[in-house]
Amino acid sequence: MKKLIKFGALTAAFLSGGVAHAEPAFGVGVSYVFGGDFALGFRIFHDNEPDSAVLALGADYKFRSQSFRPTVGVGYLDEDYYLDFSLGYDTKSQSLDYGVGVGGAFETEEESGGSSPDTVPTTEF
Template identity: 45%
Template sequence: MSLKQVSLVAYLAAFLSVPIAHAEVGFGAGVSYVFGEGVAVGLRVFSDNEEGKGVGLIGLDYMPGTGGVRPSVGIAYLGENVYGELNTGYNNQKGEWNLGIGAGLTDTDEDPKAAPAVAVDTGDDMSPGPVTDL
């Protein structure tokens, strides 16, 4: 196996090891700062799309400074339609592993626990109706 094939297998294994039972994947786009290399722009797939959660991610970045493509894996926190991340990736142009931090936009679902409670009138009110004089 080549280094690129081993890297791809490692990325997939890391992503699949994140518990995703009953979760809908999320998608995002954003900007990362890669230490020692500069800015990268990229796309992300998250292990869940529920806001207020920490999730795993797999991504693909374009490095304008080197012209390289950088597959990445990491962790992210999903806020209300935004995310912040810490990632590691392999710059195929330079043949080096590196670390990055980033942020971007995503379409998150509300946390069901944070939804406001709704009072339901069942009509079983035992209070007497209006009093009228006869």
């Protein structure tokens, strides 16, 4: 168990690329936990940049086993939704499990509506 925790911590540190200067994004969604359970949960993503891969921390409530599941994972963040793959710890059975989830994303960075940098503004006289 200690080796798995060390591996997870080292992987997260390696993928984060050092000190993060980004603002987080948040999500609420549903997950399918392999083994036949569904869960409702929330996620905090390490970056709010849309159309990007992100690291996620979260917590789920599993309906069938009626237990809580803290999670760590990776995901894809869009402007208004996310997809994720998570490793969780079932607090009732005290075991690790895997899940996939989808949900709504909030506090993502908005797309800039300005002109393209390739266009040059012209002035007509």
